[in-house]
Amino acid sequence: xxxxxxxxxxxxxxxxxxxxxxxxxxxxxxxxxxxxxxxxxxxxxxxxxxxxxxxxxxxxxxxxxxxxxxxxxxxxxxxxxxxxxxxxxxxxxxxxxxxxxxxxxxxxxxxxxxxxxxxxxxxxxxxxxxxxxxxxxxxxxxxxxxxxxxxxxxxxxxxxxxxxxxxxxxxxxxxxxxxxxxxxxxxxxxxxxxxxxxxxxxxxxxxxxxxxxxxxxxxxxxxxxxxxxxxxxxxxxxxxxxxxxxxxxxxxxxxxxxxxxxxxxxxxxxxxxxxxxxxxxxxxxxxxxxxxxxxxxxxxxxxxxxxxxxxxxxxxxxxxxxxxxxxxxxxxxxxxxxxxxxxxxxxxxxxxxxxxxxxxxxxxxxxxxxxxxxxxxxxxxxxxxxxx
Amino acid sequence: xxxxxxxxxxxxxxxxxxxxxxxxxxxxxxxxxxxxxxxxxxxxxxxxxxxxxxxxxxxxxxxxxxxxxxxxxxxxxxxxxxxxxxxxxxxxxxxxxxxxxxxxxxxxxxxxxxxxxxxxxxxxxxxxxxxxxxxxxxxxxxxxxxxxxxxxxxxxxxx
Numbered sequence: 001x002x003x004x005x006x007x008x009x010x011x012x013x014x015x016x017x018x019x020x021x022x023x024x025x026x027x028x029x030x031x032x033x034x035x036x037x038x039x040x041x042x043x044x045x046x047x048x049x050x051x052x053x054x055x056x057x058x059x060x061x062x063x064x065x066x067x068x069x070x071x072x073x074x075x076x077x078x079x080x081x082x083x084x085x086x087x088x089x090x091x092x093x094x095x096x097x098x099x100x101x102x103x104x105x106x107x108x109x110x111x112x113x114x115x116x117x118x119x120x121x122x123x124x125x126x127x128x129x130x131x132x133x134x135x136x137x138x139x140x141x142x143x144x145x146x147x148x149x150x151x152x153x154x155x156x157x158x159x160x161x162x163x164x165x166x167x168x169x170x171x172x173x174x175x176x177x178x179x180x181x182x183x184x185x186x187x188x189x190x191x192x193x194x195x196x197x198x199x200x201x202x203x204x205x206x207x208x209x210x211x212x213x214x215x216x217x218x219x220x221x222x223x224x225x226x227x228x229x230x231x232x233x234x235x236x237x238x239x240x241x242x243x244x245x246x247x248x249x250x251x252x253x254x255x256x257x258x259x260x261x262x263x264x265x266x267x268x269x270x271x272x273x274x275x276x277x278x279x280x281x282x283x284x285x286x287x288x289x290x291x292x293x294x295x296x297x298x299x300x301x302x303x304x305x306x307x308x309x310x311x312x313x314x315x316x317x318x319x320x321x322x323x324x325x326x327x328x329x330x331x332x333x334x335x336x337x338x339x340x341x342x343x344x345x346x347x348x349x350x351x352x353x354x355x356x357x358x359x360x361x362x363x364x365x366x367x368x369x370x371x372x373x374x375x376x377x378x379x380x381x382x383x384x385x386x387x388x
Numbered sequence: 389x390x391x392x393x394x395x396x397x398x399x400x401x402x403x404x405x406x407x408x409x410x411x412x413x414x415x416x417x418x419x420x421x422x423x424x425x426x427x428x429x430x431x432x433x434x435x436x437x438x439x440x441x442x443x444x445x446x447x448x449x450x451x452x453x454x455x456x457x458x459x460x461x462x463x464x465x466x467x468x469x470x471x472x473x474x475x476x477x478x479x480x481x482x483x484x485x486x487x488x489x490x491x492x493x494x495x496x497x498x499x500x501x502x503x504x505x506x507x508x509x510x511x512x513x514x515x516x517x518x519x520x521x522x523x524x525x526x527x528x529x530x531x532x533x534x535x536x537x538x539x540x541x542x543x544x545x546x547x
Contacts, residue, residue: 295398295401296398296401298398299398299401299402299405302402303402303405306456306541308452308456308541309452309456309541312452336409336412336413339405339409
């Protein structure tokens with residue numbers, strides 16, 4: 001459904017915010033995007049799509065072993081993102097209900113993004129039709145003065161929209177002055193609208209990474225630091241070429257794996273000399289911090305500093321646990337995979353800053369981790385309470 | 389909201405990561421023993437139980453994580469009235485160390501001091517007394533923690 005008014009009004013954002021919060025109360029996931037929030041010029045339809053994907057992945061646990069797209073670098077083009085979103089929606093069970101609320105879609109529809117915005121709108125509209133799932137979409141936008149909104153035609157349906165059956169969507173016109181809310185109400189609503197809802201969207205991370213990587217000065221600084229540290233840092237004994245190998249590699253036997261020796265009173269393990277061959281980078285790669293996940297980054301950096309563990313994961317030994325052919329209790333080593341991916345970024349020496357979004361995606365996926373969940377909910381569902 | 393509990397979060401996150409990794413890499417495939425099985429009781433001077441318990445534990449938990457990060461600790465309770473003792477052994481993934489107050493002002497506290505503080509004999513009085521099964525009442529108790537197996541990589545947390 002589309003709610004359209006003749007004028008920009010905080011009421012529309014209020015409707016979206018209300019829906020998002022109520023959806024949480026009714027345990028219906030609401031994917032949402034406030035286009036007006038992003039005052040930056042680079043707000044793009046692809047930002048919208050990737051934000052929706054990020055939220056969808058946050059709500060439902062997708063099997064990362066079958067969804068290779070989630071492990072690949074995040075696509076940048078709107079078309080690819082739309083396809084990914086469609087694929088993910090198709091994987092959801094039939095009995096779910098899902099709401100998508102998009103506020104101020106016309107913000108995106110300038111002359112450069114017009115086509116892509118139409119594509120996004122069409123994709124979303126078709127999704128509601130193609131499946132038996134109960135997926136409802138709400139676009140909130142002023143009805144006049146913008147070319148994108150002509151996709152809906154205001155009152156007449158355009159050529160592209162003919163695929164979408166009539167009656168699947170409608171336009172609710174809100175007359176001018178029908179719902180005037182006083183300035184006080186607006187003051188309260190302004191705050192949730194200015195919250196950075198986009199920090200979780202994936203292109204933001206890319207942007208951060210590229211900004212940092214672009215700066216040559218920073219690069220040189222890290223190069224010098226790496227060279228300095230190369231001699232005294234311990235590194236995992238892995239050849240750089242091996243990082244791309246699919247097969248598990250033999251690992252250095254850091255400690256005996258069994259504990260049988262301890263019975264006889266002999267030491268159970270002996271500390272081997274750490275080898276500092278410097279084959280890889282020095283592991284001095286930064287991790288991008290998004291919001292307050294710095295504690296996670298600290299833990300990941302800490303784990304990467306445990307050389308045996310790094311080596312174990314880098315060499316891909318998690319694919320075949322210690323004794324061969326014995327299946328583990330958990331069917332796919334998803335966390336090991338993403339952690340190995342992150343460690344690869346840290347140790348490869350190719351990056352000055354590494355984007356660990358995959359680990360984050362996984363953390364969000366496994367809702368058992370209560371803090372992620374709580375964090376997710378506080379940011380998204382109580383914007384008003386948080387700020388008043 | 390979570391900005392001010394970062395330290396706490398980091399430890400929890402580490403625990404979560406390690407336990408999940410352990411789950412994924414564990415090669416032990418037989419379902420856990422049924423709950424009805426009673427935990428065996430041992431005498432305090434019996435030297436074997438910690439080892440046998442540890443062997444059973446390592447058999448059930450066989451992953452690099454368990455081999456590198458898990459250790460075993462024993463807790464010995466002794467009733468000060470009748471002398472009855474009770475020991476329990478448990479595996480740990482990290483040690484939460486209390487920081488002792490230095491004897492002299494300006495003296496630095498070493499990590500070893502924290503470890504000693506953790507393993508110090510402790511008296512349980514009043515509220516948290518141990519219910520002695522022989523006296524059948526709450527008695528003053530002394531409590532002693534002992535580390536039986538140190539992991540190759542020990543994770544410590546300062547309380």
